[in-house]
């Protein structure tokens with residue numbers, strides 16, 4: 001069941017249905033809209049959020065808390081649903097596979113991104129399915145032929161990232177350029193100008209640059 005108050009939920013159009021094909025059961029809203037369709041926006045945003053919550057590194061100068069006891073809670077915060085310890089462990093493994101995709105994208109290595117995403121599509125048995133129900137037009141469900149909550153998310157994230165590569169939009173995936181921060185982001189700005197994971201990192205960098213200039217004048 002979803003945790004109350006955290007996400008807005010996607011329409012029932014993307015709720016898990018179908019025979020033998022598992023779809024993402026619900027997709028919380030993450031970030032703003034970007035140039036892909038809104039479902040892809042949210043799934044790719046969640047891929048970034050999983051990386052930021054579940055992989056070690058630094059967030060705005062502070063080490064990211066990797067306390068195993070808090071793993072399920074960190075997953076729940078991203079996904080807006082209670083997550084069992086087993087599911088959380090699998091989501092952590094997924095996040096570790098998603099992280100290099102953002103690093104390769106930041107480096108401009110589109111071939112590298114494509115290779116990593118293809119491996120994710122294979123390993124999480126992504127099986128996108130065109131579906132039509134509830135008087136809606138045909139639309140794509142990001143599904144997997146394999147069972148399991150984290151597997152469904154792995155297939156969903158892989159498919160969302162594949163849509164990004166297909167749209168020649170890997171420049172929209174990035175790693176924060178602030179000192180002592182390596183969190184990732186999805187750039188939803190109109191002019192693709194984002195370079196930082198957060199307003200805080202943007203402002204910290206601006207202040208540091210201002211001080212450096214002040215010292216030299």
Ligand SMILES: [Zn+2]
Nearest residue numbers: 176181197201
């Ligand atoms: Zn940052």
